[in-house]
Amino acid sequence: MTQIQGRVIFLFIEFKNQVQKVLIAAAVSAGYDIKEEEMSFEVSEHADLATRLAFQLMAQKSGNPAATAKEIVDAISADELKNADLVGKITTQGPYINIFVSDKYLTTTVENVVSEKENYGSGKNTGKILLEHTSANPNGPLHVGHIRNAILGDTLSRILKKAGYDVEVQYYVNDIGRQIAVVSWAASKYPLDMEKKPDYAIVDVYVKANEDIAKDETINEHIEALMKKVENGDKETIESFTGAVDMAVAGISETLLLMNVKHDKFVRESQFIESGAVWDVIDRLDATGKTKDSDGALVVDLSEYGFEKTLVIRRSNGTSLYTTRDLAYHEWKAPQCDRMIDVFGADHKLISGQLRAALQLLGDKTPEVVIFEFVSLPEGSMSTRRGVFITADDLLKQMIDKAYEEIDKRRPEESEEFKKKVARMVGIGSTRYDIIKVSSDKSTVFDWKTALDFEKQGAPFIQYAHARASNILTKAVEDGTIGSDGIGPGFANYTRLIEPQEAALIKKIARFEQLIEESAASLKPHTFAIYARELADSFSQFYRYVPVLNVEDIELKKARLALVYAGKTAIANALSCLGIDAPESM
RNA sequence: GGGCUCGUGGCUUAGCCAGGAUAUAGCGUCGGGCUUCUAACCCGAAUGCCGGGGGUUCGAAUCCUCCCGGGCCCGCCA
Structure with missing residues (x-):
């Protein structure tokens, strides 16, 4: 297992690796030929992880995917499974092989969040990125x-x-x-x-x-x-x-x-x-022999890179263009x-x-x-030059005003300062979430009605889940269940967390690291935004069905408090990645 | 005209790159739930020829192709 500072990182990925090892061994012992890189998995509503391996392998024998799936699962050795401590049950349902996590996977997840706190979910990539x-x-x-x-x-x-x-x-x-x-x-x-x-x-x-x-x-x-x-x-x-x-x-x-x-x-x-860098770039492009004069302007032929039209790098009046200066900028950044x-x-x-x-x-x-x-805009594209645009300030102000109305309605007894603070957090958060949740390759038409009707299951929904978690924790400090040293490693026995909503929440929390990794690799932040909402959704369901503060059994109460803390931490970390504030109360 | 891109219930949207289990979720609609940790919440229902045609495949929202519709771009703006 990969260890960093004493803990298994990327629990979900480690789980997947263990599953892969077990299944490959089983497939081979059942007489199939399979390579590691041919294995593919999917997250599924039917299991914690599923594979369609049987579809790939059926041709080697019976031609029946369901029979192949059963053969493989039947061939799983008890020894292999014993070593795979994050893997629980493995079953088949027709041609699908369904895999479930073990109890250890769940308890380890809670322990990880409790000990890592705001660092939970951080990746191990390295390297310097200049982002413009x-x-x-x-x-x-x-x-x-x-x-x-x-x-x-x-x-x-x-x-x-x-x-x-x-x-x-x-x-x-x-x-x-x-x-x-x-x-x-x-x-x-x-x-x-x-x-x-x-x-x-x-x-x-x-x-x-x-x-x-x-x-x-x-x-x-x-x-x-x-x-x-x-x-x-x-x-x-x-x-x-x-x-x-x-x-x-x-x-x-x-x-x-x-x-x-x-x-x-x-x-x-x-x-x-x-600095003269622009003229230097032009000279070096000229020296490539790919440039020519076009009505007094200097252009470069990029046809070997698939561009039909030439690119102007110096105007006929001798001045530089944005493009040329941008080349110099990138050359400056590169080293x-x-x-x-x-x-x-x-x-x-x-x-x-x-x-x-x-x-x-x-x-x-x-x-x-x-x-x-x-x-x-409904009437066409925006243009600063023509003065046709809706300013960011205008939108943000109206979003904050809208959020203020809501908080004023819900918490009229709170101070003006509180309401203003929350209104800003929610108004800005809503704006950010509504924009980031949509894939960047969809074009959109702005209209005030849609923009201001901020979806409740957007930023406010996630922020609300955070505030509810905070509220429980505050009360637990007041009643003395959480001491002055707070919640840390070994706070409770997490095997007590056996309710379905508890397990669902823990599994959702456990996927944080993988979602960050995928979102960072694909440069698609909207997938992470959707995860953040699902995380809050899992917390809301847990909150509704599983009581915490009025549990008599002190050990169970502490285990649940730790989960509330883990949920709050995961949500706070997710919101932080989205640039959305996490209110303690709203 | 050419290139790129998007088209998924009334509206917004995930999944598409690496094809498979009843297509994801929200808004809106309809119905249910606060003497119990904040109801900006939870539960349930209805609503889809996944733009259209053709093809590949045991299997297509997903791959290929043509068509239709929206967006962006097609040298001395940025």
Whole structure:
């Protein structure tokens, strides 16, 4: 068994390994030819683990899967089974072989959570990951499309950390492109409303400027001139760009912080102009012989990577593009980490493929790209430029207000401070959960009615289960069953936990580590979000059917308290991975 | 026009990559449950040609193919 700090890790996986060993031995002794890599298992409602092995092997003999399944199970040796201490019963049902966990599996799970506490569920992966997400242009506030990027990226970073990786999260700030030139021009023409949140002040003038440009194309000449000045290092122009960008970023940061989204670093594109890295990248691409002139612009041929169209890496006016600066950014990141992960919207599918191809052409490490499909409005797609968007702040505020109404209705006697705190936890949690639970490859249409009708069996449901567990534990401290040293290793005899709801909850808790592992490996956080809900579901059923505080038998009471503690801990750890606060009371 | 992607009960959605046991769950609807640890809870019921056709297979929501519908993209925006 794999041991880390004295404990068997990945209990579910170890269970699976034991089952595999037992079944292979049985199949071989029954006269079948089977290799380890051919074994496949599924989690099933009929058992803790099931296999369709008989379907694969039937051709070797009878051709009857049910007969094959029975033959294999009959051939299981008692000795093998004795060594597999996590495996309980193995039965057949027609062609299926159903496997159940042992009592030791259950008691070990509870003991593990009780001793590991907030570290329960952590993985053993290693390596440094640089994760980039959100990176919205600093030309206005975040809108509901950006929220999906931020929540997906932030949840991913939390899950990867839980899986054991060293993760650094970056926001790539476009402080130098055409859009920022427009912002800078706008800020010089129109006064900024300093009363407003700074990102809103910026977008006001940005939208006006774009209206001007639509009417008068000659403004574009001013914009181009500004871009050239910046690339040539003109101090005054750079300062005006930086001033506008700082305002927008300040506002964006405030919004991100409100929804528990954390970035370790804000990296500015301009640094790759200043350092000359951009021109260096262009030179090296040019040296590959894959570039050519196209109407004065420099383009690179990526046809050998499957891209029909060439990629422009330098404008005909000599300035660089986002794509070029992004190449420099990735070259800068590569030596700092083992893996790079970028979270982009669906509009970046093509360009991110070209980016990867160009990096390959240069012989560089390439990023893994996580794509999420668009969030649009009933009337069409959102556009900061046209001023058509619903801001993240607006959505978050309304979600918090909605949550406040609920808590005010349910706990009117509580303090204003309590209600506000819970409203924020629930409002933000609901927003995050509703977004993260859906697979990122589904496009969605935003509408207020659906957004504000936050599903009760979403974040609030999970948070409520946590609050109920906390409540029981608080009362057990008050009645003295839990001493001042709390619940730790060896607190109770867990073989007393034999109710079906107890076993179901323990089994659900035991799968935590595997779900983290799978979610981290596939970079699909929604699968973990669904697990978190199932975990809360198991707890709610346990809570309904199994009394804890008014149990006479003190040993049984202590065993159940330990399970409540294990449930609370698992739920808290799951919520933490989702960036959702776990209230002690709500 | 070409490429990518999605299409699962009234609505939202899991499962699809590695095909198999009555297709997952929530909302909504209908019915039941608080003198018992917080009812933002629990239990039960109804609702599905898994977009459509064809194919592969003993077996297809899952693989292949064509079609229909939504989304995104198709060089000097990001």
